[in-house]
Amino acid sequence: MITSGDHMNWKDNLIKIAPYVAGEQPDKRDFIKLNANENPYPPAPGVIKAIEDFRGADLKKYPDANARPLMKAIAEDLGVDADNVFVGNGSDDVLALSFRAFFNSDKPIVFPDITYSFYPVWCEMLGIPYRTLPVGEDFNINAGDYNCENGGVVIANPNAPTGIGRDLSFMREILDANPGSVVISDEAYVDFGGVSALPLLREYDNLIVIRTFSKSRSMAGMRIGFAVGGDTLISALRAAKDSYNSYPLDSVAIAAGCASVADRAYFESTLKKVMATRDRLTAELRAMGFEVPDSSTNFLFAHHKSRKAADIYDFLKSRDIYVRHFRKPERISDHLRITIGTDEETDRLTAALHEYLG
Numbered sequence: 001m002i003t004s005g006d007h008m009n010w011k012d013n014l015i016k017i018a019p020y021v022a023g024e025q026p027d028k029r030d031f032i033k034l035n036a037n038e039n040p041y042p043p044a045p046g047v048i049k050a051i052e053d054f055r056g057a058d059l060k061k062y063p064d065a066n067a068r069p070l071m072k073a074i075a076e077d078l079g080v081d082a083d084n085v086f087v088g089n090g091s092d093d094v095l096a097l098s099f100r101a102f103f104n105s106d107k108p109i110v111f112p113d114i115t116y117s118f119y120p121v122w123c124e125m126l127g128i129p130y131r132t133l134p135v136g137e138d139f140n141i142n143a144g145d146y147n148c149e150n151g152g153v154v155i156a157n158p159n160a161p162t163g164i165g166r167d168l169s170f171m172r173e174i175l176d177a178n179p180g181s182v183v184i185s186d187e188a189y190v191d192f193g194g195v196s197a198l199p200l201l202r203e204y205d206n207l208i209v210i211r212t213f214s215k216s217r218s219m220a221g222m223r224i225g226f227a228v229g230g231d232t233l234i235s236a237l238r239a240a241k242d243s244y245n246s247y248p249l250d251s252v253a254i255a256a257g258c259a260s261v262a263d264r265a266y267f268e269s270t271l272k273k274v275m276a277t278r279d280r281l282t283a284e285l286r287a288m289g290f291e292v293p294d295s296s297t298n299f300l301f302a303h304h305k306s307r308k309a310a311d312i313y314d315f316l317k318s319r320d321i322y323v324r325h326f327r328k329p330e331r332i333s334d335h336l337r338i339t340i341g342t343d344e345e346t347d348r349l350t351a352a353l354h355e356y357l358g
């Protein structure tokens with residue numbers, strides 16, 4: 001019998017974790033939201049039609065467990081075999097499952113110190129040891145650093161929040177140094193001018209490429225991400241999924257995702273607009289005294305030569321313009337990450353910055 005005083009405290013058994021913190025979602029209208037790398041343009045018209053045409057009565061059935069119609073559409077679009085595509089509930093879901101499926105070594109996995117801040121959170125959550133490797137002064141990842149003992153490698157290319165994209169020889173150097181580890185290429189932003197590792201899949205069966213519909217396909221709210229990889233890695237991912245949640249994508253998302261892939265012209269025209277606005281904003285920010293690395297993404301990583309990032313952030317917020325300011329890690333606490341909006345939003349941003357900088 002349990003007597004008073006012997007009680008285990010259930011609070012001791014709760015998860016202790018510092019979770020990933022996403023960009024603010026202000027609870028008001030009429031603000032400019034440039035803090036979550038969302039696309040300012042709507043999804044393709046066919047996506048909206050697919051949602052409108054969806055037969056609500058069909059929701060009584062489970063969706064296809066592997067989102068097969070979408071697997072096939074993505075595979076055809078990329079010129080790969082459908083069996084080599086894995087679809088999940090946003091690329092966060094695909095990444096988390098990948099960490100679980102591929103990183104079961106006692107050796108630490110490695111990733112840059114400045115990168116997507118969800119990686120260490122998944123490691124904590126899943127009990128995966130990890131080690132971060134510092135990026136250079138110019139925020140470039142040094143491929144040679146990844147020639148080290150490890151239990152896996154994660155590279156965001158282009159990297160976030162720096163926006164810096166690297167070429168195939170960079171990925172190849174990392175892959176050549178790591179035949180004994182799974183290498184994840186997180187390509188959330190690759191469509192905005194990055195270089196994909198997809199062509200390397202034929203040569204490296206330890207490589208997996210992970211992408212999303214959230215940014216370049218304007219579908220962050222629908223939660224669609226996918227991985228492309230060899231049979232062995234994709235089988236491990238499916239096993240991880242089927243040990244956790246068999247149906248990560250709902251039926252509406254599958255239909256909407258297929259409609260997005262079907263409209264290549266719209267996809268390309270949206271990308272072109274975002275990239276043109278990005279290049280214009282890069283030049284304008286530099287003219288205002290910001291240091292901005294060339295971006296291969298839909299955001300800019302900006303540091304002002306004389307004004308504090310925190311102060312610029314507060315001023316913009318007072319003007320209802322939300323950008324992202326990371327207080328940690330220290331190395332980037334004086335930088336802002338600014339998502340590319342429409343041309344009109346960009347004009348309002350630059351007007352506010354001119355007002356602030358005088």
Ligand code: PMP
Pocket residue numbers: 089090091092093116156160186188211212213214220224225
């Ligand atoms: N990878 C990187 C580098 C990201 O910045 C993000 C967006 N926060 C994701 C993956 C996840 O995006 P989603 O889950 O919307 O596909």
